Amino acid sequence: MSSPPDLSPVAPSVGQRFLAIESSTDTLSVALGSGAVGDSVWTHTGPGAAQASTTLLPQVGALLNQAGWPLETLDAVVFARGPGSFTGLRTACAVAQGLAYGTQALGRAGGLPVLPVDTLLALAEEARFTVQQAGRTPPQGIVALLDARMGELYVAVYANRAEGLQELAPARLCAPQDLLAYVDACLEPLNKMGSPGGLLDSQVIDVLWAGNAFSAYPALLAGRSVAPLTLLPTAAALLRLAPGLLASGAAVAAQDALPLYVRDKVAQTTAEREQLRAAAAPV
Template identity: 60%
Template sequence: MSSPAISPSPPLRLLAIETSTDRMSVAVGDGSPGGLSLSYSGPGAAQSSANLLPTVGQLLGEAGWSLAELAAVVFARGPGSFTGLRTACAVTQGLAYGAQAQGVEGGLPVLPVDTLLALAEEARWLSEQAGGAVPEVIVAMLDARMGEVYVAVYAVRHQRVVSEPLQAPRLCAPAELAAFLQPIPGASEPAVLLAGNVFDTYGDALMGLPGQRQAAWPTATALLRLAPALLREGLAVAAHEAMPLYVRDKVAQTTDERERLRLAQTASAAG
């Protein structure tokens, strides 16, 4: 059940958490262009569970905000690292419920955001900051390890990434991306931006994909920029509904599965 729509009129006080990858990113701010934004980025993965809460406390202190003054806690729900996603959900729920002790009846609202949407927004922002043309479509790709990529496709309208994806997050072998993206819905080739952290690892397999390339990671500051519109759409939920988005249902592969994957990748490279 969604919470009531939250008006994004200033002053909007938000906390954003991103631990979907081996980087940890935390930010506080109002989500407006040129508005207040304090952020931290550092090692994630297993370190997130130890460092996340102290970092949240430090940033709130620097902003001069109490937990109870927040409009919502925003977090990247996945896909991504299983440990990182569980950490983000647990900390988000703990903070939301913890606000009850400071007088917030029922706790704070939470805003789950797809990690690949945050990645697409970060890529759009980086391209804009570099003076690049505004893309019509962003293909967001995140390294899923084990020879696979998380991928989703988003439209850009009026310099904003549309939250509803053209193609929903899925798991894909790099060699299969060309077939998955042909044709890329909603745009011509020059207006497509391929974005993510996959180019160094899977560059050879991605050479045939159409579009410009932008190295990017999901960040907490991207979550802040997305949050006002998402809150206005009524996408905040109660703390108990802060759940991860798992695209990969199985993290372990059998020896036979790994060998089939290796042979498929070898055949694709040879072709």
């Protein structure tokens, strides 16, 4: 089993250039920049999912033109590999691969490096940055949640340390009713003192819940005194992560950049749908 990537913050090298693509949700996010906070960032946000397949490449070209950066001068292409929308993940991966391969004809031997980044890591980074920009106390833990549809959630848990985000539990599917107990178990290492009222009710640990699942599941955090942060993963978050990931050796060749689906099945057969309807019917 490969070790998790080093997520420690790294100051971008002077002149570094990254293209970031995030299309894991219903929103397409594209960004171009160095990854350094305060540097110029060229961004596009628009409809994602199936529409991303027709708009992504033109928007990438438009951002490169705005920045005046030829494609072959980029240091890497960064994309959110999942979990998320199957169509969105395949689109982002295919475009990242195509752009990386395409630079071979422009003089980049071997093509551009590609940085596949977990979608929920990008979400956690966006949450961390949002809190920081608001001048609030940084949370000790971040629970990143996305609505996975079909009555399930995508969840990953991170510790927010001075040296960067540390993955406590990788992305997985979770039923809403199992979420709190699962997150409590993931966060237990962060709370050595314990709490009779549950880890997330303890004053010892400050946890930020972030994502887009709270409107879909209004009772998700019932009984917990927490204020969730509703947001999505962004390409700008991928840019901020890119320098550290590139420095840690997380880049791969285009052919090795693959989506992370987590869920292998997205549709039910007719028989399965009939079974579910029969089970739900009143006796």
